[in-house]
Amino acid sequence: MATNYPTPPLLLSCFERTAKWMRRGGRENDIVISSRVRLARNLRRYEFPHRASAPDLLTIRHRTFQALHAAGESSGLTDLRLLPFEEFTGWERQSLVDRHLSSREHITEEIGRGVAAVADASLSALVNEEDHIRLQSLLPGLQLDTAYSLVDKLDDAVESFFDQRGGYAYSNVFGYLTACPTNAGTGMRASVMLHLPALEITGKIDKARNWADDNKLTLRGTFGEGSKIWGHLHQLSNQLTLGTDEVEILLDAENATRELCTMERQARLSLQGKWADETRDRVGRAYGTLRYARRISCREATDCLSYLRLGHELNWLKGLTRQRFNELIVWIRPAYLQVLHGRSISSEERDKLRMELLRPHINRVRLDSSFNGTPARTPSAAPNPETVKQEDIA
Amino acid sequence: MANVLCDVCGEQAATVFVTKIVNNETTRQRLCESCARHRATTEGWMQHLLQDSGHLDTAQTDDIMSFLEHTDAALEAFMDQDGSAEAEFELPSSTIFNFGGFPADEDLVDEMEEAEMEEDLRADDFDAVNEALEADQHQLFPHDHTLRPIPTVRCSKCSTTWDRLRQDGRVGCSHCYIVFEEQLRDVMNRVQRAAEHTGKHPRTAEKRRRRLEHLRARRDHRLEMLNRRLQEAVAAEKYEDAAKLRDKIKIVASTIVSGE
Ligand SMILES: [Zn+2]
Ligand SMILES: [Zn+2]
Numbered sequence: 001m002a003t004n005y006p007t008p009p010l011l012l013s014c015f016e017r018t019a020k021w022m023r024r025g026g027r028e029n030d031i032v033i034s035s036r037v038r039l040a041r042n043l044r045r046y047e048f049p050h051r052a053s054a055p056d057l058l059t060i061r062h063r064t065f066q067a068l069h070a071a072g073e074s075s076g077l078t079d080l081r082l083l084p085f086e087e088f089t090g091w092e093r094q095s096l097v098d099r100h101l102s103s104r105e106h107i108t109e110e111i112g113r114g115v116a117a118v119a120d121a122s123l124s125a126l127v128n129e130e131d132h133i134r135l136q137s138l139l140p141g142l143q144l145d146t147a148y149s150l151v152d153k154l155d156d157a158v159e160s161f162f163d164q165r166g167g168y169a170y171s172n173v174f175g176y177l178t179a180c181p182t183n184a185g186t187g188m189r190a191s192v193m194l195h196l197p198a199l200e201i202t203g204k205i206d207k208a209r210n211w212a213d214d215n216k217l218t219l220r221g222t223f224g225e226g227s228k229i230w231g232h233l234h235q236l237s238n239q240l241t242l243g244t245d246e247v248e249i250l251l252d253a254e255n256a257t258r259e260l261c262t263m264e265r266q267a268r269l270s271l272q273g274k275w276a277d278e279t280r281d282r283v284g285r286a287y288g289t290l291r292y293a294r295r296i297s298c299r300e301a302t303d304c305l306s307y308l309r310l311g312h313e314l315n316w317l318k319g320l321t322r323q324r325f326n327e328l329i330v331w332i333r334p335a336y337l338q339v340l341h342g343r344s345i346s347s348e349e350r351d352k353l354r355m356e357l358l359r360p361h362i363n364r365v366r367l368d369s370s371f372n373g374t375p376a377r378t379p380s381a382a383p384n385p386e387t388v389k390q391e392d393i394a
Numbered sequence: 395m396a397n398v399l400c401d402v403c404g405e406q407a408a409t410v411f412v413t414k415i416v417n418n419e420t421t422r423q424r425l426c427e428s429c430a431r432h433r434a435t436t437e438g439w440m441q442h443l444l445q446d447s448g449h450l451d452t453a454q455t456d457d458i459m460s461f462l463e464h465t466d467a468a469l470e471a472f473m474d475q476d477g478s479a480e481a482e483f484e485l486p487s488s489t490i491f492n493f494g495g496f497p498a499d500e501d502l503v504d505e506m507e508e509a510e511m512e513e514d515l516r517a518d519d520f521d522a523v524n525e526a527l528e529a530d531q532h533q534l535f536p537h538d539h540t541l542r543p544i545p546t547v548r549c550s551k552c553s554t555t556w557d558r559l560r561q562d563g564r565v566g567c568s569h570c571y572i573v574f575e576e577q578l579r580d581v582m583n584r585v586q587r588a589a590e591h592t593g594k595h596p597r598t599a600e601k602r603r604r605r606l607e608h609l610r611a612r613r614d615h616r617l618e619m620l621n622r623r624l625q626e627a628v629a630a631e632k633y634e635d636a637a638k639l640r641d642k643i644k645i646v647a648s649t650i651v652s653g654e
Contacts, residue, residue: 047552047567130564152594160598168596169568173575174582175591177568181578182585184571186593216587243588 011092011339014081019099019138020122022326026141029322030313031261033193033233036100036138037147037250039155040131040178040187045166048179049109049128057112061127063165064158068116068125071157077118084114091344094335100138102126123150125158130179131187133158140326142257144190144250152246175242185242190253193222194260197232197310198267201282202275205234208263216240217256223302231302231329232310236260272314283311284371290362295351301332301358308365319365331357400426402433549573617646 021034042048043063046056065082072080085093085107093107101115106129117124126134135154137147159168169177176187183189199205212219216239221229236257238249271279286307289300296304309325311317330336332354338345345353398408406426425433548555552566556574559565571578582589620643627636 042568044568048564050562050564051552051554051566155594156597159596163596163598163602167599170596170599171568171571171591173589173591174571174578175593177565177571179564181565181571181581182563184582185586185591188593240587242582242586243590243592244586245593 011083011088011095014083014119015099015117016120017331018120018323018327019330020120021100021138021140022323022330023140024323026139026143026146028142028257028261029140031195031264032142032257033195033326034100034138034140035142035144035147036136036189036191036193037144037151038134038136038189038191039151040176040183040189041133041135041155041158042169042177042179043132043162043166044169044177046132049112049130049132050179052112052128054111057128060132061112061114063162064125064127064133065114065116067158067161068154070161071154074157077123077154079118080116081119082114082116085109086111089344091335091338095333095339098330098333098336101136103129105129123154125154131183142192142254144192144254144257148188148190148246148250183241186244186246186249188241188246188249189237190249191235191237192253192257194219194234194236194257194264195232195306195309196234196260196264197306198264198271200229200232201279202267202270204263204267208260211263212236212256212260215252215256217253219260224299230299231306233302233306233329268310268314271310279310279314280316280371283307283314283316284367287311287317287362287365287367287371290358291365294355295348296355296358297351298332298334298354301354302329305329305332311367315368316370317365317367320361324361328358328361398424400424400429402426402429547573613646613649617643620646 021036026032026035043060046052046060049057049060052060061084068077068080069082071077083096090107093102096102096115097104097107099121101117101121101124103126106113106126109128112128114127115124116127122138124136124138126136135151135158137151137154139147139150162168171177174181175185178184178187196205196208199208209219217236218239219234219236222233222235223230236253238253240249286304289296290304290308305320305325305328308317308320309322312320312322312325331340334347334350337350337353337357340357341353400406400408401424403426406428408424408426410425410427410430423433546555546557549566549570550573551569554566554570556577559570559574565571565574579589620639624636624639624643627633627639
C-alpha cells in the first residue's frame with residue numbers, strides 16, 4: 001500500500017514506559033501480574049497470512065489499520081499507534097515481543113506485518129501474525145472480564161468496518177475461522193500471568209501444571225519453558241475454543257486462576273515455616289547479586305528480581321513495589337535496552353547497562369533485620385535433604 | 395440467485411465477474427462462461443488470471459480443476475446439451491480477479507470492494523456456497539462420471555490438501571473449512587469440547603442478515619397480495635385491472651433483495 005506513514009519515531013517513544021498492565025489494578029495482585037484476552041479474527045476474502053500474497057498482506061494491514069482508526073474514534077481510543085514492521089529494526093520489533101505486543105514468529109516475517117496499540121498498550125491488534133487480526137486487551141491483575149469487554153467492543157467495531165468489505169471468516173459450524181483449526185470457534189485465548197515462586201521452590205509446580213491440564217488449561221513459562229522458566233513467571237490459558245462460549249471460557253480461566261492462587265498462597269505459608277531457611281537464602285543472595293554485581297544477564301536479573309518480589313510479598317523487605325517489579329522485568333530485556341539507547345549493543349555492554357539501570361532501584365530496597373548477621377538455627381530449620389534437589393529449579 | 399446477464403452477448407447469465415485494473419483504470423465485466431473463455435484467450439489475460447488464482451503452475455501437471463479446465467468443461471457441457479438446457483454454473487467464489495497487482499489508489503479499492511460486496515453477500519452463507527459447489531460438479535460432468543479426475547481433494551481456493559494441512563497444522567484459507575469439514579469435525583470432536591460453535595456471532599453481519607430477511611418477507615408478502623387481487627380481477631373479468639396488476643407483479647417480482 002502506497003500509504004506513507006510518518007517517519008517513525010524511535011519505537012520507545014510510541015509507548016508509555018509503564019504499560020497499563022504494569023500498574024495497580026485488578027484482583028489477586030499478590031500473584032496475578034496481568035490478564036490478557038485475545039480474539040483471533042480473519043477476513044474471508046484473503047488466504048491466511050502464511051499463504052497470502054504480499055499485496056494481500058499489505059492490503060489486509062492497511063484495511064485493519066483503517067478499521068482500528070475508525071473504531072478508535074467511536075470507542076474513544078484516539079491514541080492509537082500504527083506500527084508497520086518494515087519501518088522498524090529487528091531489536092525494536094523484539095521489544096514489542098518483550099512488551100507482550102507481538103511474537104517471535106510475527107516479527108521475523110518480512111512483509112505486511114504490524115501492530116497497532118494504544119499508548120499504554122491496554123488494547124492492541126497484531127496484524128498478519130498467525131491470523132489476519134488478533135485483537136488483544138492487556139490489563140493488570142486478575143480482570144479477565146474487563147479485558148474481554150474491551151476487546152469484545154473493539155471486535156464489534158472492526159467487524160462492522162469489514163462487514164461491507166467481505167466480512168470476517170465465519171461459519172455457523174466452526175465459528176470464527178482461524179489459520180490453526182485449534183483456535184477456531186470463539187477464537188479466544190484468555191490468559192493470566194502468574195508469579196509462582198513458592199510452588200516452584202516447594203516443588204509443587206508440576207502438580208499445578210497437571211492440575212491445569214486436567215482442567216483443559218495450559219500452564220507454561222512466560223519466558224522460557226520447562227525447567228528453564230525465568231523469574232517464576234507462568235502463563236495460564238484456555239485450551240478449548242470450540243463447543244464452549246466466551247463466558248464459560250472466562251469463568252473457567254478465572255476459577256482456575258483463583259485455585260492456583262490458593263495453592264501458591266499455601267506454598268508461601270510454608271516458605272515462612274518449613275522452607276524459611278532455604279527461601280531466606282535465595283532472597284538474600286538475589287539481593288546481594290543485584291546490590292553488588294557489575295554485570296548481569298537478563299535471565300539472572302529476572303530471577304533475582306523475582307526473589308525480591310517474593311521477599312516483598314512475604315514482608316521480608318521493603319522498597320520494591322509490585323509495579324516496579326513489573327516495569328523492571330520488561331525494562332531489563334535486551335531489546336528494550338537497545339531501544340532505550342537507540343542502537344544495537346553488544347551483549348557484554350548490555351549486561352553492564354542492565355546493572356546500571358537496576359542499581360538506583362535496588363538501592364532503595366531494605367531487607368528486614370533478620371537478614372542481618374547469622375540467624376540462630378532452630379531445630380526445625382535444620383538443613384532439609386530436599387533442599388539440594390531444589391537448587392536446579394531456581 | 396439473481397440472474398445478471400452477460401455484458402457481451404447479453405443472452406447468457408453472467409457467471410464470471412472480472413475486475414481489471416490497468417494503469418489505474420478499472421474496467422468491470424460480467425461475462426458468461428463462453429464469452430469469458432473467448433475474451434480471456436483473445437485479450438491474452440488468461441495467463442494473468444491463472445497466475446492470479448494460483449493455478450498457473452499446477453494447471454497442466456496437477457489434478458486440480460484449474461480455471462481453464464472449469465471453463466473448458468463448462469463449454470463442453472454446454473455444447474452437449476441442446477441450447478435450452480441449463481448450462482449455467484458458478485465457479486467457486488474466486489470468480490473475481492484483480493489485475494495489475496493491488497491498486498495504489500484508495501478510492502479504487504473502495505470502488506472495487508463495493509462491486510465485490512454484491513458477490514460477498516451472495517457467498518454469505520457457507521452452506522449455500524457448499525451447495526453451489528456440489529451443484530457445479532454435477533453440471534460440469536452431467537453424463538459421464540469417468541471424466542471426473544480422481545482427485546487428491548484440494549481446496550479450490552488455496553489448493554491446500556488434507557495431508558499438507560495435517561503436516562502444517564494450519565489451513566490455507568477459510569474455504570478449507572468447507573472442503574475439509576468432515577475431517578475437521580473429527581479433529582474438533584477429539585481436541586475441543588464439541589464440533590459445534592456456540593459462542594459469539596459477527597453482530598453486524600447478523601443485523602444485516604435480519605434486515606434482508608425482513609425485506610424479503612415484505613416483498614413476498616406483497617407479491618402474495620397482488621397475486622390474490624389478480625385472481626379476483628380475472629374472476630370478475632376486470633381485464634384492465636388485471637393487466638395493471640400483472641405489470642405491478644412483474645416489477646415487484648424482479649425486485650432483487652441482495653443476498654438472494
Ligand atoms: Zn456471453
Ligand atoms: Zn483453502
